[in-house]
Amino acid sequence: LAKTTQPISMDSYEGQEVNITCSHNNIATNDYITWYQQFPSQGPRFIIQGYKTKVTNEVASLFIPADRKSSTLSLPRVSLSDTAVYYCLVGDINFNKFYFGSGTKLNVKP
Amino acid sequence: DSGVTQTPKHLITATGQRVTLRCSPRSGDLSVYWYQQSLDQGLQFLIQYYNGEERAKGNILERFSAQQFPDLHSELNLSSLELGDSALYFCASSVTTPNTGELFFGEGSRLTVL
Numbered sequence: 001l002a003k004t005t006q007p008i009s010m011d012s013y014e015g016q017e018v019n020i021t022c023s024h025n026n027i028a029t030n031d032y033i034t035w036y037q038q039f040p041s042q043g044p045r046f047i048i049q050g051y052k053t054k055v056t057n058e059v060a061s062l063f064i065p066a067d068r069k070s071s072t073l074s075l076p077r078v079s080l081s082d083t084a085v086y087y088c089l090v091g092d093i094n095f096n097k098f099y100f101g102s103g104t105k106l107n108v109k110p
Numbered sequence: 111d112s113g114v115t116q117t118p119k120h121l122i123t124a125t126g127q128r129v130t131l132r133c134s135p136r137s138g139d140l141s142v143y144w145y146q147q148s149l150d151q152g153l154q155f156l157i158q159y160y161n162g163e164e165r166a167k168g169n170i171l172e173r174f175s176a177q178q179f180p181d182l183h184s185e186l187n188l189s190s191l192e193l194g195d196s197a198l199y200f201c202a203s204s205v206t207t208p209n210t211g212e213l214f215f216g217e218g219s220r221l222t223v224l
Contacts, residue, residue: 043112043200043215098213100153
């Protein structure tokens, strides 16, 4: 099972771009990389998912290098409402055991 | 609103007691997952069901059990409760299994054991 490692916390200011990197050195061939956002006392919410290269949606971008041993979630122009915990998740599609890591607590300051 | 419904939202009970948490997945979703999140802790995967059958088991204690019924709702039973069982319990659902990781989470059931 691929273990993920993320920074425990990050600070940013409103309007800045935030990049959160996740390390997953033993990612398997069938694994996808998924990011979730969680606000206090709420369930996590899906942000973005990718397998390789770059994926972009209306909320974020996900960059995955060719070796897939890491990934970077990019949040453009963050606002105070982006203050949350962000989880990187590497999913084994064969066994469906979705293990969340410790997450990165992002604090956006005015 | 994710479409996943969990009840009760809050529950306070005493040590040694037993409680049942209920989850109704999104319409059409066949997979249900249970997670535990203690104060300031990450999400611990407990167990997964697919169309009524247990599919994967994580860090679930023997005092805990779960099942998924023919109508696809699921229940998590917690017995012989201890203070350390106080946590937020989340249910999530997804369309099918295997899938690539998009889970839809409910708002959670907050359990307080006194």
